[in-house]
Amino acid sequence: MTSDIFVKWVRDWDRELNKKKKKILLLVDNCPAHPSVSDLRSITLVFLPPNTTSTLQPMDQGIIRALKSNFRKNLVLKIIASLEANKDACSAKNPKITILDAILMIYDAWNKLTSATISNCYKHAGFVRDSASVAADNDDGDIDDDVPLSVWARALNKGLPIGNEELEHYSTIDDDLVTCEEPTDENIVQNIIVNSQDSDDNNDVDGQEQNCTTPSVSEALKAAEVLTLFVHSNFEDDNMKSIMSQLHNAVRTSYYKNKKQKQSKITDFLQ
Incomplete structure (x- = not known):
């Protein structure tokens, strides 16, 4: 910030x-x-x-902790999926996590936070005078993190060479990370120089720069069709089916709009 x-x-x-x-x-x-x-x-x-961060600020009473926990859980699940999809040991040890993947996982992690968690954290910070309600809801704002990382670790079937102690350290590794700072002119110049050097080094690595490519409209439509079949076959929730239908329609509309932008020749239909 x-x-x-x-x-x-x-x-x-x-x-x-x-x-x-x-x-x-x-x-x-x-x-x-x-x-x-x-x-x-x-x-x-x-x-x-x-x-007064540890005692007064609501975000530090559990909201940030729950968000990070949800994000790391998503990250571990993505690693699990990568291990299952890649039988090759080299590719399995280095799953590709792009910046877009991280943004989407953070977005999902925030959506998993409930209003009850945020409300409880404000109570813990003293924004509610009713002490009885504060004691009743004294769960450290952790109700969203009902499944610890150790459960996901067991799902790796020993495919990940770390144990529970490492995972516990991983879950709190950046608790003291400074995210707000007033940069000096010297720091700004130094960061620009370092980033420029890193960029040049990355561009020289045998042209193997890993870019995050956006799926085509056709690929998105095929994925939406498969996901629609999955949702309607495995879920009873009408609201979820409705949302999936809206998503499918939006992708399909985008697909046909994209086709209209490409003008066809009459010979294309006579081949």
């Missing part, structure tokens, strides 16, 4: 709320990447006291 990103995000949200004629109080943790933003119409910024 940087101050420029934060200021832009707050101002965009303020304009959106202003159009809806809504006003909110936004609680923000105290760090250099979160500066005070003036001239806001619909948002009132209130900064939490410094050095």
Whole structure:
């Protein structure tokens, strides 16, 4: 997080709320990447006291932990799928995880968080005065992580050369990682130089640059058809079937729109 990103995000949200004629109080943790933003119409910024992360900030009462746990679970499942799909030992040890894969897994991890988890974390931080309800919901905001990583590890059938201790370390490896910092001019220049050198090195590795290619519309349509058959054959949930139908229709519409953009010749139909 940087101050420029934060200021832009707050101002965009303020304009959106202003159009809806809504006003909110936004609680923000105290760090250099979160500066005070003036001239806001619909948002009132209130900064939490410094050095109170572990006791006062709701995101640190379990929300971030649950999100990371869900993400890492998705990552382990993807590794499992890679091990099962690739019998070759070399390819199995190096599953391809792209930036797009990571973004999609984070998106899924956030969607798995329930409102109850977020509500409980706010209670733990003291935003609810009813102490009885706080004690009743004292689950550390961990209700979304009902299956530990050790269960997924056993699913590897000893295909992954690590044990439960390593997985426990893996689950908390970046708890103290700094994500907000006010970069200096020297750091910015140094990062640009390092990134430029890394990019040149990667481009020189025998042309084996791994790019994340976007599936074609035809491939997406075939995948949607297969997934539709799977959903209707294995699930009783009408809501899920409806969502799958909407997705299938959207992909199919995109497919035919793409075909219309390519003008055909009359000879194409007379071959």
